[in-house]
Amino acid sequence: MTQKIIMKKIFMRLSAIASLCCISLTAAAQGDASYPTRPIRLIVPATAGGEPDILARLLAQYMTTDLGQPIVVDNKVGAGGLIGVASVAAAKPDGYTIGIVYQAVLALSPHLIVKKLFDPLTDISPIGLISVSGNALMVPTKSPIGSYAELASRAKANQGKLSFGSWGEGSAGHVSGEVMKKSAGLDIQHIPYKGSNEALMGMLSGEINATFGGWGLASTQAKAGAVRVLAVTSPQRSPMFPDAPTFKELGIPFGLNSWYGLVAPKNLSTPVLKRLEGALQKAVNQAEVATKLQGMGMQSQSSTAAKLRDRIHNDYDIWGKKIHEVGIQAR
Structure with missing residues (x-):
């Protein structure tokens, strides 16, 4: 077989591979653009009827209207909320599994668990803030x-x-x-x-x-x-x-707001993240939502995904230092 024929076959194979890649990328792009096309699961790391659950069902109501697909609440309890967040972190990053989180479960509790279930700084994609309180x-x-x-x-x-x-x-x-x-x-x-x-x-x-x-x-x-x-x-x-x-x-050197936010698994595509971020902001900025949150002792506060990421990192560092200072040991 001449070198010319060999090179021609290699070229044809590379062309076929390139075509398949283009088809896959196009399909993925089209999938992102049409998101969501089916119900979304919203994991709540707490029991039904608790504050996180009430908040999740309130958000689901308004985000469903914007996204055009049902948001189904799924309560996963255990380990002070860590089990629920771990299930979000382990899910496929396609936008069809998201989760309610609160400050302690991402910034405080991970410092007190010897066996890490997930890394709050790398294993999730922050979507945005929902509320702050204290x-x-x-x-x-x-x-x-x-x-x-x-x-x-x-x-x-x-x-x-x-x-x-x-x-x-x-x-x-x-x-x-x-x-x-x-x-x-x-x-x-x-x-x-x-x-x-x-x-x-x-x-x-x-x-x-x-x-x-x-x-x-x-x-x-x-x-x-x-x-x-x-x-x-x-x-x-x-x-x-x-x-x-x-x-x-x-004179006590400490000051942090507690907060609730929405997250997804890491590696969520940018178009899907932006779609969820926008829907969340619209929901949180509804006057009716602000009123209901106020009745729960919270102030509604929307944010970008980037701002929630910064807050998680900041609070994680502060809680870690305070836990070390007062000598509370991980178990």
Whole structure:
């Protein structure tokens, strides 16, 4: 076989391969352009009826209208939300599996798990923010403690006798309390509960002296006259408790908003990401959505995918440093 014939056959094979590649790329491009063509699964890393689930179903309602396809909520619980997010990370990056996430499950909890289920910095594609809120330090209104200064004073005068609650070991409330203790040199016991409501009930029944809870819970209880908010852990004062100082104002070097966002598996194509990003922003910016979020103790806040990515990286670094500083060990 002459060299000329061999070269001709090689050329023909390369041409065929190139044609197939072009066909595949064209099909992929057409697929992205027509997205979505079938229902989308929205994974919620929490039980039905909880805050993440309520938020997911609210978003699904408005995003379905924009995308023209049903968004089906799928609750996957376990490991404090990590199981649900891990299932998003492991899904095919085609835009038909997305997930609700919140600050702790991406920025805090991964630092406390020895066996990593996913990497929050590399295994997901952020789509955008949904809302921001924060946590509050509360005492019962019947408590003689009227301010953070009084809490600190009593704690120093009664070393190891005061206690605060949170919604579990390694929770944002727990870490926030440990940062408070370390910064002010306080000896206050941490009592973990199974949830914020349980911690609240424990405080109101006299089991503990104070507790941390989300703005929504704190606002509801404050309006009912059951609790007094001493401080908030957010960078700025909360519009719900304008008289409550931030941790930073009290000399405690810590300030983070909690937040909810929407993510997808890594390597999601840019056209599909932009389509989801736009639909999410439209939903979050609806006046009705903002009103409902406010009723849940949140402020609606849309963002680009890039801004959510930056927030995840920033908060991951801050929580990691604080967890190391207060000596909480991964398990």
